[in-house]
Amino acid sequence: MTKIYVLDTNVLLQDPNAVYSFEDNEIVIPAVVLEEVDSKKRYLNDVGRNARIVSKMIDGFRGTGKLHEKIVLENGGTLRIELNHRSFQQLQEIFIEKTNDNRILAVAKNIALEEETKTDGKPVILVSKDALLRVKADALGLMAEDFLSDRVVELDHIYTGVQEMYVNIDKIGMFYEHGEIPLLECSGNGFYPNQFLIIRDELGSSASAIGIVNEKGTALKKLINQYDSIWGIKPRNAQQTMALELLFRRDIPLVTMIGKAGTGKTLLTLAAGLMQTEDLRLYKKLLVARPIVPVGKDIGYLPGEKQEKLRPWMQPIYDNLEYLFNTKKPGELDAILAGMSSIEVEALTYIRGRSIPEQFIIIDEAQNLTKHEAKTILTRVGERSKIVFVGDPEQIDHPYLDEYNNGLTYILEKFKSQPVAGHIKLVKGERSGLAQLAADLL
Incomplete structure (x- = not known):
């Protein structure tokens, strides 16, 4: 089942190409998001640069159809600029002030209520980098997600550049004698060039050595800094x-x-x-x-x-x-x-x-x-x-x-x-x- 993703401003300002990150699903950009993007165009930093990229990209979409109805993106998904569904009736008892965040919440909530009345209604998900906006969405019964496509790595998987390995003590002796050992003789694989390895005795003695993987990832060599x-x-x-x-x-x-x-x-x-x-x-x-x-x-x-x-x-x-x-x-x-x-x-x-x-x-x-x-x-x-x-x-x-x-x-x-x-x-x-x-x- 396809889904409807309502994007917050900070998603577009973080990654101008975020609209292509949702596969063949439907993307909704509230009109207030365009206003916020427009207010950032004059910034002389990456936020301003991204705002200008987003502005030009959306302007280019106008050649493929009417943005307030729906256009088809290159990846098979669709995009529309939402001008309706701005009523505050569902929010007025909880979030009184008509801030831009609350306007985005109102759009997402009203679209979700509309989809619930349909026999083939789609799930509506608010996507935002703002943790408190996601909390407010949850309070309204809305599904909300962080935008994670801009992340280089998943949690706790940042490359450290060093790895420990346990080998036969003879290999440690060979390493000190010859200045290198083939990595094929060590347990493990997938070594990166210039990665450090700490090799230790698999039987638990204090014998150990530090080496650096060669540029081909095939051998462990001694450090050369003198x-x-x-x-x-x-x-x-x-x-x-x-x-x-x-x-x-x-x-x-x-x-x-x-x-x-x-x-x-x-x-x-x-x-x-x-x-x-x-x-x-x-x-x-x-x-x-x-x-x-x-x-x-x-x-x-x-x-x-x-x-x-x-x-x-x-x-x-x-x-x-x-x-x-x-x-x-x-x-x-x-x-x-x-x-x-x-x-x-x-x-x-x-x-x-x-x-x-x-x-x-x-x-x-x-x-x-x-x-x-x-x-x-x-x-x-x-x-x-x-x-x-x-x-x-x-x-x-x-x-x-x-x-x-x-x-x-x-x-x-x-x-x-x-x-x-x-x-x-x-x-x-x-x-x-x-x-x-x-x-x-x-």
């Missing part, structure tokens, strides 16, 4: 050791790194970038950028020149640089950076249109990127550059993103099978015992 200390930073756990392996590999130009607050993501990446830029001279410049997304209420416009405006947003980066440069006095870091033209701290606002060759690029707080922004950044990377995306998918401040549909998750899942990419999830907090406890409990 640096025990990078700008005073030493790896404190196995995952940090794996992270440094990825950060120093010239044959892996794309690295993604996720982990809770305090696991050392940004500090390790900055230290590796500084060493390869300043000491080894492998790159001409270290570029550090992060999206400007506030935590809590925005502080509004800031006075001063561009660098003065950016300083509050970039302060977490400067905090890590102060630690690495071991600065003691106010202004000392600024003086150091002024004398080092090879270090650039920038906002992602200014990255469009650039080409960035021969640079070590760090994108911090990448979980606040949309898929489109992530694509835009990756397409800026020039020859002989390395780019590292760092973030915590569990700490998202963007209103239209979650742990499973953000740009960072999108990149790591799409590139996990590519030999040019590597990924690691840092687990253990190293900032302080309190920070680790807070990350776990809160």
Whole structure:
């Protein structure tokens, strides 16, 4: 039986192609949704961009028929703009105010009541990213669903970049002796290029080893990073050791790194970038950028020149640089950076249109990127550059993103099978015992 899906505005603003995600079912877009989309067209961000895409797409549909009646989509489904069914009679005793959300609820409820009077009535489902709107729909006896087609992965299946395996102790000895072992001799399959494996003795002894899968996924090799200390930073756990392996590999130009607050993501990446830029001279410049997304209420416009405006947003980066440069006095870091033209701290606002060759690029707080922004950044990377995306998918401040549909998750899942990419999830907090406890409990 076909179904009727009533779409909320946030579904279209999250994914402009959402209308093609419901197979051969009927899609209803309330007129108030068009008004909300129209009000967002002037935004200079991804929401505004998506609003403009939706507007052009629906305008293009007019050539196939009358939108207020019904048009057939390419995937076999149908779409109509709902101008009727706006009566508030069914809602007035529960939700008094005629807000846009309540108008969408009214449309869905009235269509559902109409379908109930038919012998072949269809189920009516409200689709919304707004949890409270789904709760209100449930209070009215309406079926409601979250829009999940934009998710890159299902719950708890985000790729971690590391796997444990138990093997015969002889295989561990062979690994240390020859520097690699064929993966066909290990239990398990489906290994990704540059995936880390921790092999342990199947009989329970303390023998173990850490290796990285080769680009063909056929052999496990020893790690090649030879640096025990990078700008005073030493790896404190196995995952940090794996992270440094990825950060120093010239044959892996794309690295993604996720982990809770305090696991050392940004500090390790900055230290590796500084060493390869300043000491080894492998790159001409270290570029550090992060999206400007506030935590809590925005502080509004800031006075001063561009660098003065950016300083509050970039302060977490400067905090890590102060630690690495071991600065003691106010202004000392600024003086150091002024004398080092090879270090650039920038906002992602200014990255469009650039080409960035021969640079070590760090994108911090990448979980606040949309898929489109992530694509835009990756397409800026020039020859002989390395780019590292760092973030915590569990700490998202963007209103239209979650742990499973953000740009960072999108990149790591799409590139996990590519030999040019590597990924690691840092687990253990190293900032302080309190920070680790807070990350776990809160």
